[in-house]
Amino acid sequence: MSAKEIGNPLRDPRDRRMPRIAGPCGMVLFGVTGDLSRKKIMPAIYDLANRGLLPPGFSLTGFARRDWADQDFAQIVHDSVKAHARTEFREEVWQQLAEGFRFVPGNFDDDLAFDRLRRTIEELDELRGTGGNHAFYLAIPPGFFGDVVGQLNEHGLARPRTESWRRVVIEKPFGHDLQSARELQDILGDVFPSDSIFRIDHYLGKETVQNILAMRFANEMFEPIWNSNYVDHVQITMAEDIGIGGRAGYYDGIGAARDVIQNHLLQLLSLVAMEEPTSFDARALRIEKQKVLSSVTLPRRLDLTTARGQYAAGWAGGVKVPGFLEEEGIKRTSTTETYAAVTLNVETRRWAGVPFYLRTGKRLGRRVTEVAIVFKRAPHLPFADASTEELGQNALVIRIQPDEGVTLRFGSKVPGTQMEIRDVNMDFVYGGAFTESSPEAYERLILDVLLGDPPLFPRHEEVELSWQILDPVLEFWARQDEKGKAKPEHYESGTWGPASADAMLARDGRVWRRP
Numbered sequence: 370m371s372a373k374e375i376g377n378p379l380r381d382p383r384d385r386r387m388p389r390i391a392g393p394c395g396m397v398l399f400g401v402t403g404d405l406s407r408k409k410i411m412p413a414i415y416d417l418a419n420r421g422l423l424p425p426g427f428s429l430t431g432f433a434r435r436d437w438a439d440q441d442f443a444q445i446v447h448d449s450v451k452a453h454a455r456t457e458f459r460e461e462v463w464q465q466l467a468e469g470f471r472f473v474p475g476n477f478d479d480d481l482a483f484d485r486l487r488r489t490i491e492e493l494d495e496l497r498g499t500g501g502n503h504a505f506y507l508a509i510p511p512g513f514f515g516d517v518v519g520q521l522n523e524h525g526l527a528r529p530r531t532e533s534w535r536r537v538v539i540e541k542p543f544g545h546d547l548q549s550a551r552e553l554q555d556i557l558g559d560v561f562p563s564d565s566i567f568r569i570d571h572y573l574g575k576e577t578v579q580n581i582l583a584m585r586f587a588n589e590m591f592e593p594i595w596n597s598n599y600v601d602h603v604q605i606t607m608a609e610d611i612g613i614g615g616r617a618g619y620y621d622g623i624g625a626a627r628d629v630i631q632n633h634l635l636q637l638l639s640l641v642a643m644e645e646p647t648s649f650d651a652r653a654l655r656i657e658k659q660k661v662l663s664s665v666t667l668p669r670r671l672d673l674t675t676a677r678g679q680y681a682a683g684w685a686g687g688v689k690v691p692g693f694l695e696e697e698g699i700k701r702t703s704t705t706e707t708y709a710a711v712t713l714n715v716e717t718r719r720w721a722g723v724p725f726y727l728r729t730g731k732r733l734g735r736r737v738t739e740v741a742i743v744f745k746r747a748p749h750l751p752f753a754d755a756s757t758e759e760l761g762q763n764a765l766v767i768r769i770q771p772d773e774g775v776t777l778r779f780g781s782k783v784p785g786t787q788m789e790i791r792d793v794n795m796d797f798v799y800g801g802a803f804t805e806s807s808p809e810a811y812e813r814l815i816l817d818v819l820l821g822d823p824p825l826f827p828r829h830e831e832v833e834l835s836w837q838i839l840d841p842v843l844e845f846w847a848r849q850d851e852k853g854k855a856k857p858e859h860y861e862s863g864t865w866g867p868a869s870a871d872a873m874l875a876r877d878g879r880v881w882r883r884p
C-alpha cells in the first residue's frame with residue numbers, strides 16, 4: 370500500500386481517525402448488582418450510546434438472582450448512569466438504549482434460567498437485529514467463572530452461528546498464582562477459543578497509558594536515551610488515598626501485590642520497557658510485551674528488595690480514618706498487605722543494570738499513578754559545588770492520573786547574580802493541549818470487545834508470565850508469615866507507606882519520588 374493510500378481514510382481500513390462504531394450486537398451482564406457494573410460498566414455503555422458508537426439495536430441483558438422485571442433492571446441502570454456517566458444525560462439517547470434492556474432472573478446453577486437466557490437472546494436477534502452477536506460480561510467473583518462458562522456451553526450460548534460471534538469478558542483477578550491462573554485458563558479455554566476471551570485490565574484502556582507507546586514510538590528524541598546508558602532507574606507508582614471501602618471480602622487474602630502489581634503495574638512496565646513493535650496490532654504488541662515479561666527477574670535477596678505494609682489509622686482528606694485491621698469484614702489477625710513495593714530487573718541489553726521499582730498502596734498521601742524515568746547524573750558539572758547543591762536527577766514523568774500529562778524535570782539557573790542551579794519542571798497537560806475530555810477506560814475497552822479489537826487485552830501468556838514474576842515474592846512473604854518472622858509493617862494512613870520501603874531504596878542509594 371502506498372503512503373498516499375495510507376493517508377486516505379476511505380481506502381485504508383486501519384485508519385483510526387474514523388469513528389469506530391460497533392456492528393449489530395448485544396451484551397449479557399452477569400453481576401449486575403456489583404460495584405463494577407454500577408460504577409463502571411453501565412455508565413460506560415450509556416456514554417458509548419451517547420457518543421453514537423453503539424449500534425441502534427444494541428441490547429443489554431442483566432442476569433442475576435433477583436426477582437426483577439425488565440423495568441426494575443432498567444431502573445438500576447438508570448440510577449447508575451445518572452450517578453456515574455461521564456457525558457451529559459440525554460433523554461432520547463436513554464430511551465433508545467433502554468428499549469434494548471432485558472432481565473433474566475436466576476442462579477448460576479439454574480438450567481431453566483440459562484434456557485430463558487437463550488430464548489431472550491434469540492428474541493433480541495429477531496426483534497432488534499443483534500445478529501447472533503453477543504458478549505458475555507462476567508462481572509462476578511472468579512469462583513463463579515467455571516459455573517457460568519459451563520452453563521453457557523451446555524445451553525448452546527457459547528458457540529456462534531456462522532457469520533456471527535460470541536465473546537466472553539472477564540475481569541481480574543486472573544487466578545491468585547500461576548497454578549490457579551492456568552486452571553482458570555483451562556476452564557475458559559475449554560469453551561471459548563482464545564480470540565474470543567477478552568481479559569480486562571482497565572489500565573490499558575486509559576488514554577495516558579496508551580500515550581506511553583505514542584510518546585516512545587512517534588518521536589525521535591526519547592528513544593535514543595531510553596536505555597541503561599542514560600537511565601539510572603525507573604519508578605512506577607500507583608498510590609491511592611482510599612482504603613478498601615466495602616471490598617473486604619475481595620481484598621483480605623488478596624492484597625496489594627496481587628490486586629494491582631500482577632496486572633496494572635507489570636503491564637505498565639512492559640509498555641515502558643518493550644522494544645518497538647512491528648505494528649500496533651495485537652499480535653505484534655503481544656510479542657514485545659511477552660519478551661519483556663520473560664526477561665524480568667527478581668533480585669536474590671527478597672528481604673532487602675521488597676517491602677510490604679498495612680495501613681493503620683490516620684487521616685485522609687481531613688477526616689480521621691480507621692486502620693486496615695479495624696475495617697469491617699477484615700480478620701483482626703490478617704497479614705494481607707495494603708502496600709507493596711518490589712525491585713525488578715529487566716535482563717536485556719537495553720535495561721541491564723537499571724532497576725525498576727514498583728510500588729502501590731492504599732491510604733497513601735495522595736491519589737497518583739505515574740511512571741518516572743530517572744536519568745543518571747551528568748558525568749561532570751563545571752560549576753562550584755555550592756551552585757548545584759539543590760540539583761537532583763533529570764526525570765521524565767508520565768503522569769497517568771489524576772493530572773494527566775508529562776513532566777520533564779531538569780536543572781536551570783536560578784535568576785540572580787550567582788550561578789545557582791535548581792530543578793525545574795516543564796509540563797505537558799492533556800487538558801491544556803486537547804479540548805476533548807478523555808473517554809473512560811471502560812468506554813474504550815467495551816467498545817473494543819464489541820468490535821473484536823484485541824490489542825488492549827492481555828493474553829493468557831502475559832498473565833502467566835506476570836504470575837511467574839510475582840509468585841516467588843508472594844511465597845517469600847507467606848513463609849515469613851508462617852514462621853512469624855515478619856509481618857506487613859504498619860504505616861499511618863495519609864503518609865507515604867512503610868519505612869521499610871524507603872529503606873529498600875536507600876540501600877541502592879535512591880529515594881522514592883514524593884509526587
Ligand code: BG6
Pocket residue numbers: 571609628629738
Ligand atoms: C482496581 C483495583 O483494579 O484498580 C482497586 O482492584 C483499585 O483496588 C483500582 O482501587 C484503581 O483504579 P483506578 O482506575 O482508580 O486507578
